[in-house]
Amino acid sequence: MRKRWRGWLWKLPVMFVAATVLQVLLLRFIDPPFTAFMAAREVEAWSSGEFGFRIAYDWCDLDEISRNVPLAMIASEDQNFATHNGFDFKAIEKARAHNERAEERARKRNKPVKRIRGASTISQQTAKNLFLWKGQGVTRWARKGLEVWYTVLIEALWPKARIIEVYANTVELGDGVYGAQAAARTYFGKDANTLTPAEAASMAAVLPNPRRYSLARPGPYVQRRSSAIQRQMRYMGGPEFLRRID
Template sequence: MNAIAAVAPRRRWRSWLWKLPLLFVAVTVLQVLLLRFVDPPFTAFMAARQLEAWGTGDFGFRIAYDWRDLDEISRSVPLAVIASEDQNFANHNGFDFKAIEKARAHNERAEERARRRNKPVQRLRGASTITQQTAKNLFLWRGRGVTRYARKGLEVWYTVLIETLWPKRRIIEVYVNTVELGNGVYGAQAAARTYYRKDAKGLAPAEAARMAAVLPNPRRYSIARPGPYVQRRSNAIQRQMRYMGGPAFLQNID
């Protein structure tokens, strides 16, 4: 009788075990579907940054975040981040495999040059799309070591969900509102008020390009005090914005 009683809990556990993947799918689909219509009050990255500040004893630290619908943001902002981060945004399905291959080849050459000079690699090229970055910002963590690989797997899953359930316009709207543009400064409106003392609606192309130029390292590079690298990158982004056709390019995602 005791043996039979011991088997019953194990059977119940096994019956739940196969349901866990289904529960995960249901919860994540609901998450992404909800945020198609509801503007996120915060993101995983914002929460992590706030906890990081508290963990160091900085209890006065506050996240700067102020949502604005895409129509309330200068069209130069989405154009600048697309020119900077993901020029195939309008055409890919969440992953830009050509960009991934180019980045891999570039990084191999950079690492080889660094080895020959016996110096560390200065700057590696990434190939994350805006959709991937949105997935990471909203739901995930930075991660190192083993946790980094777990995060990458979840990033792929959330990227697929976002591309399936959201239109491109919603993806870029969420991205420009939640991307970090300075230490604790998230989104175009908060950055516009912090660095330019104006609303995001009034940002000029050069100002939007400078904001995009600090990505993906907004704590290393400064919008307020742009060094030579940010200035060069900002100029290059402005050229790309013109080459892409200016704000008319955004009709591809409207």
């Protein structure tokens, strides 16, 4: 019995690596019918008695989405997306320094920190949205470890265009609203291929907190951020920037 357990112990890591590689490789070619975050939101709704809750999710290939959308998301979330290998270490260091200063100021005022800056790349967010969970405490750190592994696989096995395509289709843009097409129909009454730069920037402006910041009723913060994203989109060269990831 002990020998049998020892045999399984060394096989388990190999099986995990093989299963996750196959999982990521298949999704390079197969559009995901749902994500881990969508499944978790459905379970959350059912457990709270919201039996009429429905996920809004409608896949569109990248060439069927306005190029303003991926550009706005890159300008908002990950401006080094075209050049990094899944992790932006300069952004991580800047976020760490910013958060330390924010925590110090909060301690002096005896108030909680209002906003913590993150440094997750679009590749990391795609890995989390597709395969993982939010988590708290120990489970959050376990998720972070898996997020690193899945990010490495995604960057190794997918082209950049596929990464931004999956991200644009699966990112949450409102409670139960996932992806650019569902958000375009829900909030703008149109298809994602007709979204203007201003509409795409508004969509990106609610990230990464689409339940805290509303796309349906954008407040001052979302409006200011949308304007800043539009300026960054122009600075990056507009949709021509996307040639770098095609």
